[in-house]
Amino acid sequence: MNLFSQTITDFWQSQFLNGDIIYSDKAFTVSINPDLSEERRVMMLETSDGQVMAVLTPELADKLDLYQQQDLSEFAFRQKLIEVGVTLHGADYLFYFSQAEKNILLRENLEGSLRQLTEQDETIFSEFESAASEQDLDDAYVELDPWAVFGSFEKSRLVSAASMYPWRNAQQIADLGVLTLIPFRGKGHARKVVRSICKYAYNQEYEPQYRCQLDNEASVMLAKAAGLTLFGKWETISPDS
Structure with a gap:
């Protein structure tokens, strides 16, 4: 297998x-x-x-x-x-759920202080974005309008969000980004939103994909904490070539 x-x-x-x-x-x-x-x-x-x-x-x-x-x-x-x-662009790590971890995820109850976000959450999401740095926003590429967005809350405040969209020409793979506000990191919010949005993707018959740069140690640690397994390193030509 x-x-x-x-x-x-x-x-x-x-x-x-x-x-x-x-x-x-x-x-x-x-x-x-x-x-x-x-x-x-x-x-x-x-x-x-x-x-x-x-x-x-x-x-x-x-x-x-x-x-x-x-x-x-x-x-x-x-x-x-x-x-x-x-020249090649800096490589991305590619993470996916193994089939065993997928089965665990699909049986898991992920309800709690998180939910799927909609257009009705525009004000909440704008407040979330304004509390994040430009660098974090650029790196995470989390938006309210993609295919799916999930958020984790503390006392009604959105503190972590993940968004996902069908990737490139891959009909059954959905790529995700995730961002947690700095004061709320290390509390498990990111892990919860990643697992929640990935479970949603599976229910929509998509394979969730998690990518990050090789030097992004925090993102690598999050991928592993969320139950994802390293598939490989992918490089493409640099836009400057």
Whole structure:
């Protein structure tokens, strides 16, 4: 039995293995896909078991002279990108619920000082935003108008919120962001809203996805506390390339 659902496995394989595989060994695989968008013309994924996959457009493969490559490693591939002036954006960790943790979540009663937010909560949510720093708002990307929003309260004050929306072209994956006001951190609010919104996603037949930068230790700790498991590290081309 796979650790993660078939939906997750199929999605990432479709991103990296749908094209022509031009190199593959036990640790590293490179494929060519002409259907990649401009902002995704090269991507890399390192799964938690150490497997690394790269996918890129035929044009970029030509520029890197990959078709003549008899032997290739992840290091050599990254060096070739650097040599032609292509840089990758800082990697994101990807977290999902394992199938075992999903079953636990779906049986859990998450009611209490949290609930789903609606347009009727605009005033409450505006007060919440005004109490957060611009940096926290930018990093968390939590909004009232996405597909789903959940909030946790203390004495009728919204102190933590998570929002979620269907992700990119993935029909069954929903990406989430979460933000807790500084004075209320460390009290379990974020864990509750993450688990609540993820349970909602499952009930809507979506797989919840949690992403964060590698250096965001607090976010990594929250993902683990919420019961999520590391799937891998995902990199795309930098907008500056």
